[in-house]
Amino acid sequence: MTDEPLLRVRSISKFYGNRIGCSDISFDLYPGEVLAVVGESGSGKTTLLNCLSTRLLPTSGSVSYRMRDGLFHDLYRMSEAERRFLMRTDWGFVHQNPSDGLRMTVSAGANVGERLMAVGQRHYGDIRATATDWLGRVEISADRIDDQPRAFSGGMRQRLQIARNLVTGPRLVFMDEPTGGLDVSVQARLLDLLRGLVHELGLSAIVVTHDLAVARLLSHRMIVMKDGHVVESGLTDRVLDDPQAPYTQLLVSSILQV
Numbered sequence: 001m002t003d004e005p006l007l008r009v010r011s012i013s014k015f016y017g018n019r020i021g022c023s024d025i026s027f028d029l030y031p032g033e034v035l036a037v038v039g040e041s042g043s044g045k046t047t048l049l050n051c052l053s054t055r056l057l058p059t060s061g062s063v064s065y066r067m068r069d070g071l072f073h074d075l076y077r078m079s080e081a082e083r084r085f086l087m088r089t090d091w092g093f094v095h096q097n098p099s100d101g102l103r104m105t106v107s108a109g110a111n112v113g114e115r116l117m118a119v120g121q122r123h124y125g126d127i128r129a130t131a132t133d134w135l136g137r138v139e140i141s142a143d144r145i146d147d148q149p150r151a152f153s154g155g156m157r158q159r160l161q162i163a164r165n166l167v168t169g170p171r172l173v174f175m176d177e178p179t180g181g182l183d184v185s186v187q188a189r190l191l192d193l194l195r196g197l198v199h200e201l202g203l204s205a206i207v208v209t210h211d212l213a214v215a216r217l218l219s220h221r222m223i224v225m226k227d228g229h230v231v232e233s234g235l236t237d238r239v240l241d242d243p244q245a246p247y248t249q250l251l252v253s254s255i256l257q258v
């Protein structure tokens, strides 16, 4: 491990006209670290995630990423082609709704294989073997490889989306409510699986969730957002066990009461 961060976020703000999406957000993300972004609906979590992953142009601020050459590159000074290359190779993005992150009308195997082809793999047999292996890792049986995701359950689709994202060995994965919309038992299993993969692959990840239990299970550090601002940040266990900001205290206690 290195002492240098993978991602440096400085004073990111995004305004939609007069409305605040997120305001003045700064942090560093280190290799192997999982950061949870929590907060109520409308607090700016998705806005922030999209600004970090170059899916949305921030109004101000900078994000730099340490590429494999060891140098920091300002994401918003790269060419569109360079950003797209990063997205395809070094990064993953897991959408809340799997249909936004999958191609629903091509097979499960092709959904995974496509990402391998994007990084230059050409050998059909190898691609299929790797895809089969990854389906197994996300607990989709090999005999479903030729099925389209629209024939899958919600949980299976989400696991397929995870396989599609991780197959290229990304260094950084963005996730927006990866377990949202799934029923509780499926959520628990998926979280377990995600936690195992993140650990095994030494991934860095930024996980948006409104569910503190997800933050507790997956993340090392967290930031708590309200109305576009960060109201608290710190090690996950510290924030959840000993919240300092009144808003975090409220959030934690209201969860405990459920």
Ligand SMILES: Nc1ncnc2c1ncn2[C@@H]1O[C@H](COP(=O)(O)OP(=O)(O)OP(=O)(O)O)[C@@H](O)[C@H]1O
Residues within 6 Å of the ligand: 016, 019, 020, 021, 022, 039, 040, 041, 042, 043, 044, 045, 046, 047, 048, 210
């Ligand atoms: N495209 C947009 N145009 C205008 N305002 C937007 C747009 N997207 C988000 N907003 C506003 O920005 C604020 C933050 O929204 P955002 O979607 O980032 O919240 P969130 O924390 O992800 O909420 P949720 O948990 O419901 O997904 C909200 O006030 C929202 O109305």
Ligand SMILES: [Mg+2]
Residues within 6 Å of the ligand: 045, 046, 047
């Ligand atoms: Mg959101």
